[in-house]
Amino acid sequence: MSRQRWAVAGGLGTLLLVALLALVVWQLNRLDEAPPPAVPVADLATQRERGAYLARAGNCAGCHTVAGGVPYAGGRGIETPFGTVFAPNLTPHATTGLGDWSSEDFWRALHNGRGRDGRLLTPAFPYPNFSRVTRADADALFAYLQGLAPVDQPRRPHELRFPYDSQAALAVWRALYFRPAVHAEDPRQDAEWNRGVYLVEGLGHCSACHAPRNALGASGEQLGGGLMPMRDWYAPALDAAHEAGVAGWPRAQVVELLRTGRTELASASGPMAEVVRGSTQHLSDADLGAMALYLQRLPQQPVPVAAASSKAPPVNVRGERLYAKHCADCHGEAGEGVPGAYPALAGNRALLLDPPANPVRIVLGGGFAPATAGNPRPYGMPPFAAVLADDEVADLLSYTRNAWGNSAPPVTPLEVHRLRDRALR
Incomplete structure (x- = not known):
């Protein structure tokens, strides 16, 4: 390569590095949008009861409870391809939990993926999904968690490899893959479908498992199936009849699977059994019906055509x-x-x-x-x-x-x- 070409390549490399650094600085220092105003609540007990239901819908205890530990006190390790992330303490302990948090702090964590101190949160916490959660539901969740008995369980530092343990790496990831979302009703769909998409794509964060991920761990909201990193379970496609699609099922069978973990057509096992046990079995018939409706209306993948073979498979x-x-x-x-x-x-x-x-x-x-x-x-x-x-x-x-x-x-x-x-x- 000529000296002139080397100079051009070096100049382009410098420009890319400057652009990357500018992107990191912008992500780390940009001001998040102001939270929407809190919805006035007349009865705290009713709000907390609603929050307990929403915590079940989001299966929050599934990640934030170590085996044999106090629910929501954190400590469970979540393996990722980049190292281990440890779920934090959600009880209202003043120093090791959420005792000093405000409802605005909590909404910002769900909606923007930022901690109370402004630090970027790792997307192992599925804030790309929780970003859809409404302010009223975020406040109900927070009120429920604040009503728990405080547990003194210090947060265990994540064990992520360099550079994935840095705020700079998180800033780049967010710039590439994350935009805060807002749940908005689709006027072309009925109220039941809109409730279903809110639960499936938002609070239920189904795409956290059932969507394929790229090399940096980012996924879209499509439910096309994928191998769960580090767990080696395959979360089957929910939009494909040959995997786990339910478009052709009777609605009652979909609801029954989510409520009990089994029907005559299928049964839940592995990570999905955990979700049914800790989350979906506790949901109302109306919410399970809304989830079923949304899943049944997903655009379907074509059924793959098996390769033709003139030879019969050998007898095993x-x-x-x-x-x-x-x-x-x-x-x-x-x-x-x-x-x-x-x-x-x-x-x-x-x-x-x-x-x-x-x-x-x-x-x-x-x-x-x-x-x-x-x-x-x-x-x-x-x-x-x-x-x-x-x-x-x-x-x-x-x-x-x-x-x-x-x-x-x-x-x-x-x-x-x-x-x-x-x-x-």
Whole structure:
């Protein structure tokens, strides 16, 4: 490269660096919009009751409670590709919780992703979704949290790698991917649909799991499915009939799945079982119906066309033998299942997912629907990690994914090996 070209390239690089620094400074120092005025409340007890309901709708305790700890006292570690984020204490303790916060501080955290001191919050806290939450609902949530017993549990510092632990990196991320949102009713849709989008895309933050993410952890609001980082569960697409779309379901079945964790058409397991147990089972019929309506009206992905093959798949003799030994008693000789107890495997969308992370994890670690008020004693599936080797799990799943009319890519021993440790945590 000539000296002149080197000079031009160097000048462009300097301009880009200056622009990047200016962007960081702007993000760190820009003034957030003023919060909307608080809605007058006549009865604090009623507001707090409403806040408790909203906290369930947002499944706040799911992240802000360590296993065996006091609800909302924080401390739970959330693994990300950039390190571990620790959820803070939401109880009203004066020094380690939200005791010194105001309702404006709390709204700013939800809406703008900034802490009380102005620092940028990591998007592991899903403020891109919570930004939609109305001021009235934010105030009700805050009133509920302020009514909890204060717990002295200091915030544990995040363990993020450089440069992801810096405010500068967060500023760049926000400049690229975050704009504060405002919930606005769509006049082209009815009130039930508008309530559904508020719950699904806002407070319920479904896209935090069910949307694909890029290399920097950013996702859109589309619900097209994706592998959950560091958890190795696949959150299936909610807009695709071949994954977890419900456009063709009876509405009552969608509501039943969200309320109890199981129907004759599907059951919840893994992270979704946690959501049903901690959140959706507690919602009103009206809100569950609104969520179902919104999910059913999502524009649908086209069903993929399977590649034609003139050769029949090889007979998986060992997989068939393993199925007869370990699975047929519950799931049936022809994968027909037992209604109300064990799911059918013939035509089972969860079994046919690609990537096959979920069926591999269920075979290794067991499959357990959530215990809910509507299904207090769910049937479960025992783990087979201590019984089956990686190649046996691969053969078993490859057989079931291509028996009884099923058609899906085979599972490899390497895929099973990669997921084994994660499935047993």
